[in-house]
């Protein structure tokens with residue numbers, strides 16, 4: 001009974017709550033019951049906000065009783081712990097912020113709560129969203145709901161695992177270089193990164209400001225569209241949020257792909273991810289064609305420069321964004337004999353190795369004498385990468401590609417940072433270009449080590465502000481292939 | 496050679512990147528929000544008014560306003576600075592170039608080129624507690640007040656065109672006058688709304704190579720700028736004449752000892768790692784908007800000063816005083832157009848009008864004080880129609896607008912100065928008759944008593960008697976003349 005409540009999609013939940021067949025309170029209670037049974041194994045949440053959730057649920061039930069209709073009435077929501085939620089601990093997965101209670105709420109979080117969603121808790125992430133496995137969290141281990149020995153992906157691994165294991169219906173994540181799409185692929189769910197500037201970043205703890213973008217993780221494209229509709233739109237508190245009229249996407253999802261030109265990247269095709277995986281993607285492209293799409297080959301000549309470019313720009317911005325964590329105003333403070341020593345000790349104790357590595361890279365890339373050779377050159381490469389995409393969109397409407405370079409890997413398997421960085425080979429160029437992009441489940445493949453099959457994600461990318469087109473295409477693919485329907489996590493569920 | 500860098504706090508309602516009030520003082524940390532405190536997740540949104548005021552300041556000095564500008568981050572760790580970077584402008588300031596023209600007390604004029612004017616945010620303010628003198632050394636703890644953090648700060652950087660401490664002060668006064676006139680800033684130095692650093696270097700007469708410069712930090716009064724520069728020039732001359740060399744360094748100014756002292760040498764200079772702030776989009780201005788701003792600018796104070804001295808032939812001291820009150824410009828020009836001598840009208844402004852404004856606590860004359868009435872009024876004084884005594888009686892009614900046609904009023908009230916001997920003789924006889932004591936004193940040689948009687952006659956004639964004639968007739972009647 002309880003499980004049937006939490007296994008509903010957001011669309012079903014909202015429909016039932018709006019029709020007063022179910023109350024937001026009973027859904028919230030069922031969700032917490034599920035979390036109590038499940039999260040010991042999965043480890044998706046850093047903080048549970050039960051009191052707040054019930055207060056919200058009651059408020060939603062009152063609003064419905066008063067005749068209102070809310071697009072996400074009673075829908076459980078998991079929030080990545082780099083987004084502020086007033087009065088709750090917000091850590092960004094770092095020791096340096098442990099114990100810090102946000103004094104305000106992020107715009108995107110506020111908007112989705114206003115739409116009727118119920119905040120279940122704050123989810124684990126790679127420290128300051130830096131990582132592709134969730135293993136860089138200073139505060140806990142999150143496991144892939146399909147294999148407890150494997151990572152859920154990152155950095156939004158907690159939100160992805162929560163949604164995949166039915167501990168929440170919607171997860172909010174943030175994507176800087178693939179941090180929504182990659183964990184979605186690893187956890188067999190949908191992960192959607194909107195156009196840069198479509199969703200306000202106000203209240204999102206910055207990693208790399210020019211790349212960070214909030215987006216939803218869900219078990220269906222329709223739910224992603226519903227969540228996106230709730231959070232999108234210009235925000236006077238974010239100068240980089242764009243004032244392009246937002247049209248509802250959830251109400252215009254298409255059923256087929258007739259007339260859609262889907263670009264397959266020549267440079268990607270030349271790269272084998274292993275025969276089993278290649279086969280899954282070949283099948284996915286064939287399915288798109290069966291649905292009426294025209295497959296065209298396109299070129300992205302700068303594809304190989306994405307990672308190098310990203311690993312200059314993102315660390316440069318992060319070195320500056322993370323300067324404020326200095327032990328003076330909030331969070332951890334380790335006293336020294338003077339101010340400089342206090343800074344040194346606080347930051348030495350508060351930040352983990354990956355964060356320190358990126359701060360050092362970024363500081364070096366921005367320092368005088370190296371700025372032109374590194375940061376400026378990276379900015380120029382970024383412009384070229386964006387131009388490549390623009391050019392490619394002359395020949396196609398959306399671009400199809402893998403969402404990650406492999407299925408979920410084992411915990412601890414990638415000990416050198418560079419091999420981890422390579423995971424985001426397909427997602428990073430899209431982020432550098434600021435484009436909207438989605439990962440939808442597209443099949444299963446046995447990992448290299450011969451373990452049980454793990455899910456894979458198909459990445460679809462559209463031109464700037466092409467959200468409607470993109471979600472429509474993803475929806476048509478999803479309902480035709482039913483890969484998402486095979487959603488059955490192997491851990492964290494009642495035996 | 497002296498170059499100045501001035502930080503001016505702008506007079507906006509709210510801070511540079513958030514909606515907090517931009518006001519001086521108040522309980523510490525009461526005018527703060529997540530944005531100006533640099534809290535995790537908070538984002539800056541630029542204040543359009545601050546950008547507008549900075550561009551206006553640049554336009555007033557003839558700066559070029561580039562169509563594109565942007566904000567950059569200046570990265571360094573500092574406990575007063577919430578984000579540990581300051582949002583500032585690096586290579587694309589709002590205003591480039593320009594010239595500040597100024598005058599000195601002795602009437603000499605000068606000019607100094609501007610390098611740039613850019614916009615940034617202010618930091619908070621630390622108080623060090625537990626030490627006897629409020630300094631960091633010896634203090635046991637520090638308190639930070641972030642009320643000022645995020646206040647818009649305009650930085651004006653000059654070329655090293657100034658030669659003396661007097662010129663530096665003249666330049667600063669020119670900046671201050673212009674900013675106050677444009678409403679850009681109140682320039683209240685005691686509230687820290689204008690702070691100044693000076694770069695000082697000396698060179699031998701005839702030499703074209705600049706000497707090594709020293710930077711004097713954070714002077715916050717015109718007096719300390721003057722004294723610090725004088726003291727620094729003297730120090731550098733002494734160093735060179737004794738065979739030593741000047742080292743490039745930052746020096747602090749110590750008000751109590753009247754000397755500068757070394758703070759840190761430039762060798763350990765910061766690498767600020769400037770880069771474009773990714774939280775803020777680049778700025779692009781429409782040419783039409785800049786032109787619209789330009790068209791709203793009043794005459795700059797220097798231009799008015801020059802006009803008053805060169806065209807109206809007013810004494811430099813009076814011209815400088817008139818410039819201080821921008822609202823007087825329209826009155827003075829209006830009166831001159833009506834044929835009033837500039838000097839006569841200036842006297843009225845600097846005398847009765849200034850006094851009245853002061854008494855009534857007004858920053859400019861009341862609206863009831865009109866050009867036609869006041870011009871006519873000054874003409875009546877100028878051509879001797881009314882005596883100064885009668886003028887004093889009439890002024891409050893000119894001010895309040897009660898008298899709109901002074902000539903008609905004088906005629907109606909019979910206030911025109913009278914030189915009619917017979918008429919005045921009557922008043923004289925009357926006064927002599929009723930003031931026998933005074934008459935006796937005059938006869939004993941007490942000249943002051945004569946002044947008393949003159950006053951009595953003026954009073955009896957309601958101020959219209961020609962004072963020279965009264966004097967003559969009094970002496971005649973008493974027989975002391």
Ligand SMILES: [Zn+2]
Nearest residue numbers: 513515528531
């Ligand atoms: Zn504020």
